[in-house]
Amino acid sequence: MSRHQNRPVALVTGGTSGLGLTTAERLLADGMRPVLFGRSRERGKSAVRQLGGEAVFVAGDVAVEGDVERAVAVAAERGELRAVVNCAGRAHAARVVGRSGPHSLKEFAEVVTANLTGTFNVVRLGAESMARNEPVAGERGVVVNTASIAAFDGQIGQAAYAASKAGVAGMTLPLARELAGLLIRVVTVAPGLFDTPAAEVLPPAKRAALAGLVPHPRRWGQAHEFAHLVAHVIGNPMLNGETIRLDGGLRLPAS
Numbered sequence: 001m002s003r004h005q006n007r008p009v010a011l012v013t014g015g016t017s018g019l020g021l022t023t024a025e026r027l028l029a030d031g032m033r034p035v036l037f038g039r040s041r042e043r044g045k046s047a048v049r050q051l052g053g054e055a056v057f058v059a060g061d062v063a064v065e066g067d068v069e070r071a072v073a074v075a076a077e078r079g080e081l082r083a084v085v086n087c088a089g090r091a092h093a094a095r096v097v098g099r100s101g102p103h104s105l106k107e108f109a110e111v112v113t114a115n116l117t118g119t120f121n122v123v124r125l126g127a128e129s130m131a132r133n134e135p136v137a138g139e140r141g142v143v144v145n146t147a148s149i150a151a152f153d154g155q156i157g158q159a160a161y162a163a164s165k166a167g168v169a170g171m172t173l174p175l176a177r178e179l180a181g182l183l184i185r186v187v188t189v190a191p192g193l194f195d196t197p198a199a200e201v202l203p204p205a206k207r208a209a210l211a212g213l214v215p216h217p218r219r220w221g222q223a224h225e226f227a228h229l230v231a232h233v234i235g236n237p238m239l240n241g242e243t244i245r246l247d248g249g250l251r252l253p254a255s
């Protein structure tokens with residue numbers, strides 16, 4: 001994409017940290033204008049400082065209609081919204097029958113709300129805006145969602161997280177089928193282990209043990225490798241309606 005004034009805009013949720021921030025950085029380098037959406041104003045400020053003048057931050061929660069409407073409106077003010085990248089999400093671990101009783105129903109619903117309802121909220125509002133674009137090379141826009149390999153091989157303790165991410169993977173095809181009529185593609189990335197602030201909370205021994213499960217390369221993925229795939233998805237018009245595992249061949253064991 002050229003670096004002229006009418007840079008296409010990319011809305012990146014969870015864009016102030018981890019996979020989202022690195023993806024926003026990559027899309028900026030590729031000639032897009034990122035709108036970073038996230039909950040922390042402090043992280044938002046520091047991300048915009050890191051990315052420079054082309055990036056803006058909008059504070060909000062992906063599962064709140066008005067917050068995402070505002071983010072989409074800001075994106076539309078800055079140019080044509082051509083890509084929506086959903087990286088916002090929260091991790092969660094709890095047993096269904098734990099020492100202190102059954103899994104909290106409230107927590108289950110909160111994880112599904114953030115990871116699945118939030119993703120859907122951004123897709124529906126982002127797609128409505130992209131539907132107004134003039135097609136360029138036969139496309140009006142691209143949606144890239146983030147699931148997890150837990151969507152397919154969730155571990156003990158991941159019932160809520162795996163269910164939320166399986167929902168993201170599951171809606172990929174119906175979204176792509178419907179939005180095809182609007183010339184909008186939908187692809188989901190299912191990352192394995194990626195070295196981000198979310199992973200830094202794990203003790204070093206646990207991190208090393210997890211890395212040892214990855215067939216090749218035997219290590220945690222780097223955020224720029226995720227961003228590289230997102231950039232490829234945006235640029236490759238034949239990718240649509242699919243969930244792509246990005247995991248070095250890892251299949252998670254039960255625990």
Ligand SMILES: NC(=O)c1ccc[n+]([C@@H]2O[C@H](COP(=O)([O-])OP(=O)(O)OC[C@H]3O[C@@H](n4cnc5c(N)ncnc54)[C@H](O)[C@@H]3O)[C@@H](O)[C@H]2O)c1
Nearest residue numbers: 014017018019061062087088089114148191193194196198
């Ligand atoms: N890092 C990994 O190993 C890994 C593996 C599989 C999937 N993922 C997924 O990748 C995505 C990015 O994760 P990350 O590793 O970069 O972690 P991260 O914690 O650095 O980024 C997640 C971001 O989402 C934001 N967020 C969470 N809930 C939100 C909400 N309701 N509204 C708005 N923002 C919200 C957080 O504040 C944070 O900025 C997540 O969806 C995560 O589930 C990560």
